[in-house]
Structure formats: C-alpha cells, structure tokens
Amino acid sequence: SQQGEEDPQALSIQEGENATMNCSYKTSINNLQWYRQNSGRGLVHLILIRSNEREKHSGRLRVTLDTSKKSSSLLITASRAADTASYFCATDRKIPRLTFGEGTQLTVNP
C-alpha cells in the first residue's frame, strides 16, 4: 500500500489563485512534512506538522492535518508563477525515515 498519496497528480491555475493539494496516508504517523521540488532539483522543506497539530501556517502556506481521516492538505494562497513545482508530502513514524508520495505537479500560469 502507498503511504503518502497526493492528489491531484497535476494542477494548473492562474497566478493569484489559491492552490490546494491533498495527501492521504495509511498508517499512523509522527509528523507529516511537505516538500517542494523544482524540475530536476533538490527537495526544499516547506512545513512540518506534528500528529497532535491540526493546522499550521507559514507565510502563504497553510497545512491541515486530520489524523482521523489520515489526510493532510497544503494550501498555497495568492499563487505566483515561481510556485510552479512538484509538491510532495512525506510522513514519518517513530523511526524517522520519510515515506514520500507521488507528488502533485503544480503549474501557475502568469
């Protein structure tokens, strides 16, 4: 079974719009993290939310976590063309290895 599955797989929006990406997972977790990856580049850590937290904000990012549904969402408000990238959720359990999802490819059109 997949741990950390994002949807949609691809999302295309206009600059200024909000982008929402979802992530589901199957087992209990310690933390859930969101990462961003520009094409062919490294992974940039965006935000970490702990299993006992429900919502977290960082600048234009808002992350929610629903442990009862085993799901998380990442909202990017007022998107910019520079937000175009792949976004991955990654979960860890007591043993801190990250399990990544397939990612959502976000395209923000100017």
Place this chain on the structure above:
Amino acid sequence: EPEVTQTPSHQVTQMGQEVILRCVPISNHLYFYWYRQILGQKVEFLVSFYNNEISEKSEIFDDQFSVERPDGSNFTLKIRSTKLEDSAMYFCASVQGASGEQYFGPGTRLTVT
C-alpha cells in the same frame, strides 16, 4: 543558513564501476539519510545512519551499497558495482533530532551507461 551539500552534482559511470557519492550534512545534525529518485518517480528511502551505524535500511539497500562517515563532516554512499537501474538522483538528508525537519542536499545525478 546552514545547508546540506553534495558532490558531485552529476556523475556518469560505466556499468560495473564503483561510485562514491559524497555529502556534508549540517554540522550539528545527528541523523543522516540517503534517498534516491528515479526519473519521473517518487523519492525512495535507502538508509538512515545514526551514532556511526546504520539504523535502518530499505530493501533497495542491498550488499552493493554501503555508507560511511569517515570523519566528522562527510557522509558517503558507495555503490560497489553499478547497474543501469542505479541511474537516479541521490539525495542526502540530515536532521538534528530523532524527529523533525529533514534538510535535503541538492542531489547527485548518477547516470550509469
């Protein structure tokens, strides 16, 4: 801001050759990881390293792979006899404590021909 660095950025090697990928984690971090990402696929965990020993490894991390922390700063991944299917981006990551933000390096693109 401190960052994880990796060298080389791109390595081309012939099948059967040995490669060593190098990483310098953030200096006060205690847990170190290697992940890989085959082109177009998701990032996969390879191995974690703590207190100078492997703490966990995935099924991908077979006898062809090894890791070392030869000194206080470097963390290396060695692939003894590369195969075509080892072609991927290899990412090093480190984290300060047992659970927290993992900081990733920029990756090494390994191409096996």
